[in-house]
Amino acid sequence: MDIDVVNPADGTVLATVPLTSAAQVASLTAEAERVFRSRVWSGLAPRERAAAMLRLADLMERDAEVLARLDSEDAGKPITEAREGDIPGAIESIRWFAEAADKLAGTAPATAPGVLAYTVREPFGVVAAILPWNYPLAMAAWKIGPALVAGNCLILKPADATPRSVLHVASLALEAGIPPAVLTVATGDGPTTGAALAADPRIGALSFTGSTATGRAILEASARSNLKRASLEMGGKAPHVVMPDALGLGDALIDGITEAAFLTAGQNCTAGSRILVHESIHDEVVERLAAAASALVLGDPADPATQVGPVINVAAADRILAAIDGAVSRGAVAVAGGGEVAVVEGGRYVAPTVLANVDPADPILTTEIFGPVTTVQRFSTREEAIALANAVEYGLQATVWTARLDDALALAGGIEAGTVSVGAYSEGDMTVPFGGWKASGFGGAEKSLAAFHQWTREKAVWIELPAD
Missing domain, CATH: 3.40.309.10 (Aldehyde Dehydrogenase; Chain A, domain 2)
Incomplete structure (x- = not known):
């Protein structure tokens, strides 16, 4: 079954994309898990992952006009808004997180003599993100950047209305040398594809941007499956x-x-x-x-x-x-x-x-x-x-x-x-965390170094050294 991508400007059909079924989601997740465990991506040094992500940002900049046109057509966004705001912002996000790859640090608490303790942040493995239609690529970049830089394999579900720019970026990721199945795009709708991602027990963390009603459903499905970490950024009334x-x-x-x-x-x-x-x-x-x-x-x-x-x-x-x-x-x-x-x-x-x-x-x-x-x-x-x-x-x-x-x-x-x-309408720059309170969400911040906490889990190591 396919989904029509409709131009809001005039109602014409721009493209058709597949509706990814629950069985297909399971298959994509299994492949992502295999690639993660192979360490072809997760086993790289942080700066090696950063280099690939910077190549991706360069390719996005090369194709910036294509990406702007795709988001403008799919979402009905003014082309000037996409060209001057959304796409440069998405490229900046990828570069910012790539450059932060070696800033993801643990701690070394003070301990008694003969004891060493330290903490590290490790990737979950397979993670997922469900995207909104209003900022198709900008929101994708907020999730792609920290999730991949941390070493995860990410499955992205774009909104059914606005999938084309994210699909293009997935092809650019391969061109940049990012291994297959590190970044996977699963096109589809919420009740089928999104629900399957939320319920899949092999997905360790899921980030969602969208409506409060859908966020509640995702949270419930996450709890019923494997208690995956759910990060929700939902509605507002600013x-x-x-x-x-x-x-x-x-x-x-x-x-x-x-x-x-x-x-x-x-x-x-x-x-x-x-x-x-x-x-x-x-x-x-x-x-x-x-x-x-x-x-x-x-x-x-x-x-x-x-x-x-x-x-x-x-x-x-x-x-x-x-x-x-x-x-x-x-x-x-x-x-x-x-x-x-x-x-x-x-x-x-x-x-x-x-x-x-x-x-x-x-x-x-x-x-x-x-x-x-x-x-x-x-x-x-x-x-x-x-x-x-x-x-x-x-x-x-x-x-x-x-x-x-x-x-x-x-x-x-x-x-x-x-x-x-x-004194200004702003969400802050990339150094400032962004996330909601109350029914607007919880579970982690977008942007800034805090964004890595959505996509990693903390491990404490306690070593008691043998006495002389």
Whole structure:
């Protein structure tokens, strides 16, 4: 059975890929386990693995335009966004982890005379990753880098909507000299292929990025099989807290909020989907944000001028539009956008939408919309802002807009999120860990040296030396 890869821009079929069955997953896992035990990859010195990974990064850079086109077509991402952001970021990730290959160190605790103790971090063997469709190659690179550098054999399941860039990188891995079955791509869907990976007892660790509902199912399957380590990065409902002095930040304020809300058509776990504004500047921020959202270029993702492309599919568009219509029916005002726009026949394009005057009990304030929609709420005190920021089940990312150190520290300390940025919408660079709290996930950080902890397990060695 095959799966059609559909272009969100116009509904045309770009390719077909196999649906990897449970039996085929078992076969791929067995082969990966054989290759791991052969030590053809795991037995290399860290710097030898690093050299192969750096060759892979060079090949990705050579084919950067191909990779950008594949992600743009599969995910409906504006080509400029893929070309200037996602693909360079993926290449940087592979290089960063390759260069960190010999930084994965253990410890040597102080012991009594005649005793030697030390710890090492060792690869699991066969590991797996299940990827989202919104950042196909960027998210893959966050997992490929540390998993392979640590010596594992990795089975990747790309989202069924966006497999082609990851398949291309797998072919580049072979060209770079990485042995077959060290990096395997298993195309397919969640209920069949993803479920088989989660249930396979030979897979020692599994990293998942996607919805909270699917993450819960993966966690349950992991527990029922071999208690494999499950690392989950799931949904978000990121607040942006705009303090009274924030207008003094100039264009950075509205530009940053606009980028956070509408990058990748808002189909982003860290999308700034809740703007919390101090009452003293609320009206001005709403006016300026509405103008900025209305000025964004909604268009064909193949056009370099496009800033916002289509949403991923028909079901997503219907869900997003229903959420907007429901909020408006309960009194919210769409000060920008609010509906669908005809751009390219066969695609679904939702205008960047800003909702003000939202009922405090409206589900749109707590439900992840995963589309180009943001809401604006008022607050009067720092404590109220923290309470509003934390009034959701998610805790992935938040942004604070202020130049006051006391407000920045109080809000960063009070908001329940894995990442809090101040004065800019950011998840941090490769040196900074990224992961969620609450229903946004747990189990390990992406990026930074901390990412190696997802893909390795610690062993303690205790040696009692013979007495003289």
